[in-house]
Amino acid sequence: MPRGSAPRAPQGPAASEPERALLAQAVALHLPDIPAEVPGGSASALLPILHHIQDALGFVPPALVPEIAAALSLSRAEVHGVITYYHHFRSAPAGRHVLQICQAEACRANGAEALMAHAGARLACAPGATRADGGVTLEPVYCLGLCATGPAATIDGQLRARVSAAAVDALAARIEGEAP
Ligand code: FES
Structure with missing residues (x-):
């Protein structure tokens, strides 16, 4: 990795259709709350969207990270960074x-x-x-x-x-x- 470049989010398989549908639902619910003229406004929808996905699936599938990034005009590394920063979010299903x-x-x-x-x-x-x-x-x-x-x-x-x-x-x- 070149010096000074941001860490990359892991690459993996593509998101499934149900996962994409869940993200579309989360974006429709949470993105309109943010006025378009607010600088960085779409980024502030990230946490509610991550909560929405984890509440539904029990984790945030890594395959959705690029889709979330695209929906909010963020980089994959930014989305990955938030998921790994907050202990609440999981990238894999929890145990029983x-x-x-x-x-x-x-x-x-x-x-x-x-x-x-x-x-x-x-x-x-x-x-x-x-x-x-x-x-x-x-x-x-x-x-x-x-x-x-x-x-x-x-x-x-x-x-x-x-x-x-x-x-x-x-x-x-x-x-x-x-x-x-
Ligand atoms: S330090 Fe606050 S609950 Fe443990």
Whole structure:
């Protein structure tokens, strides 16, 4: 890559027709909110469009990145950069269960690092990854708004305070109980 050039978004297969239709729906819903005369206005529709797609599919397909970029007159690298900057967005489907553990400062002071290490070992899943059998996704997140009652986590979208190793063990037992 030439010095000083922007990082490139990964190339991959083309978007499917249902994915394109979903993007068209998202653009129709969110782009008209932005007055055409606002400088960079179409770029401000990016986050609502990404949310719309992830709410529908559970992730933002990498194949849609060039289509989103074209729809908003942005570069692929700009769209890719936003998706990777915000931990909320996924580029691949999540597991059947999702455990998010806050790793921000206040929760770290209450044992969040040890809780993440326990979760990684007990669930056999690296932080930031989905287990090979699709049983669980383990995600570090940075502040869930429960800073005084950490460590905070979400388990399948449910916000939890003072999460213990026992809560992780209970989730692991549930997942093992579901295994074929
Ligand atoms: S620091 Fe963990 S919820 Fe705010």
